[in-house]
Amino acid sequence: MGGDHGCRVAVHGAKSALQSDTKITALYLVGNEAEVKPALAAAGLRDARVHVVHASEVLTMEDKPVTGLRKKKDCSILRAVDLVKEGKADAVISPGNTGGIVAASTIRLRTLEGVDRPAIACIIPTEHTPFVLIDGGANPESKPVHLLHQAIMGGIYAREVLGQKRPRIGILSNGTEDIKGNDLVREANKLCRAAEMSGVDYLGFIEGHDLFTGHVDVVVTDGFVGNIVLKTIESMASGFKRMLKSGFTKNVLRQAGAALAQGVFRDMKSRMDPEEHGGAPLLGLNGNVIKVHGSAREKVFANAIRQSATAVAHHLNQHIQREVAAANARLVVLA
């Protein structure tokens, strides 16, 4: 309910995902029945796996997360998260208020044993393979151990869901030498080295210059820096798009050039489209939670549904819980 384009895009996305993914056994559409049911009819979605769960309220972008959830007990995000809590659903997908999604799912689902804080894993496309930026903003005041857990969770996500065989993980800093950084990242770097994470290559510090060169698969930051980096990248990508568009439509000659070279734009769009990967999973919780962009359209919803199905099929959270427990135990022994 909380997205820019209403529930119609979610319904169409669900239809597309159900058609292509036979492993899905149930799909709940949570929101105001008076809007959802007509959208279902309009989309021609008739599938026994689809269930509509009524919620009379919506947490809007204007609501403060925690106070908003307290006031709107019957809002769609709480109803949706509760389906996961009750074991009816394995994953929840929402285009709504990010703070609201983080608050609702943290309060209702709780973090996995051994994990203190959930973190948003944003999948950033590049000309090479995409990288995971974790944390994109769930936890703006992180402690070193949170960054360690983010490294573990991001590595597992890259391997199990994105299919990267041996993810390369780095902590984002202002230079690559161990003496660089601030207290937070220097301490986190020591923890990551001591934890001896398995199945990944831990690179130590990486810097901004490494992000788009294909040298790193998982970029670990606190939620403050991660949110700034994420939005800087989004802002710059939009700026480039606008410049290319206005440049190539300026006169007839350039329009002709664009027509001849249209393959370039098609390639770039398919490679750099953040929507290809669905949404940003919120990792570290007892359940799978995926935040999709407020502006998401049906393709994003369909991809996010498939993305959550992959996470479920690969037992993502069991991997996370096991590897976090192993790392925590190793650090206790060393302490």
Added chain:
Amino acid sequence: MGGDHGCRVAVHGAKSALQSDTKITALYLVGNEAEVKPALAAAGLRDARVHVVHASEVLTMEDKPVTGLRKKKDCSILRAVDLVKEGKADAVISPGNTGGIVAASTIRLRTLEGVDRPAIACIIPTEHTPFVLIDGGANPESKPVHLLHQAIMGGIYAREVLGQKRPRIGILSNGTEDIKGNDLVREANKLCRAAEMSGVDYLGFIEGHDLFTGHVDVVVTDGFVGNIVLKTIESMASGFKRMLKSGFTKNVLRQAGAALAQGVFRDMKSRMDPEEHGGAPLLGLNGNVIKVHGSAREKVFANAIRQSATAVAHHLNQHIQREVAAANARLVVLA
């Protein structure tokens, strides 16, 4: 001496700047005479304003700033900074080791009265006017008052050197509401509001999404975040350039398209070229210090020389000292 392309590019840049700027009364080329003098001859630079100052050593990119400066007493960056200290020169420009430039100029020139720490102001091109990102990495562990001083210095730079009439200044955070951010930026935000900076619009918090939309002229961050944002932007710009280049050369059709639309690339290059503005000034010191990119070529040196001449002509540091003193006094009254 410390750049990637030797002293030849600095000599050619000096020649170009001297030709176009008659207000320059003296220009010192500091470095190994055995390299500088042949480069002067090869460039055909014969001008009574040019003086060669010999320095037998170079601080390389591999040197640790402080220990390197202690060992290499006769390195070119110290000799160059000393010309400013002795009053022979008004500004120093270097393509060398950034940490070395910051250390050498802070040790020898000292900060302006009232300013605790120098900050690097990076001028980031956008499709609109460029913005100043301050601090780009001089001071990775900032206190709130450092961010206030950066806001003041960045605002003055934008006005006096970049010619922006009433610069809009924001502190980079993970959202625009005052309750967002971490302790550092929330405290700095209070100081910036209390300081009532003159001749600028203080916007409060801005977020990454605001960087490339033309809504802000001065982006204030600590040196850790600033360095990450700066390098992320550089990395992403290089990635885009590579993608466009490989895309438009892939086959004959696309090459023809590129030929027709070559004006697009020319426009983008001239608008987005970081070299147009010369280098990144290190602000807050008794003297003008400009860091140019290690890969800088003659155009960058020429622009940096003109850029420093503008800073000198506009009495940049007197403005900074006066406005910082006024802000500090106001905060003392409020405390």
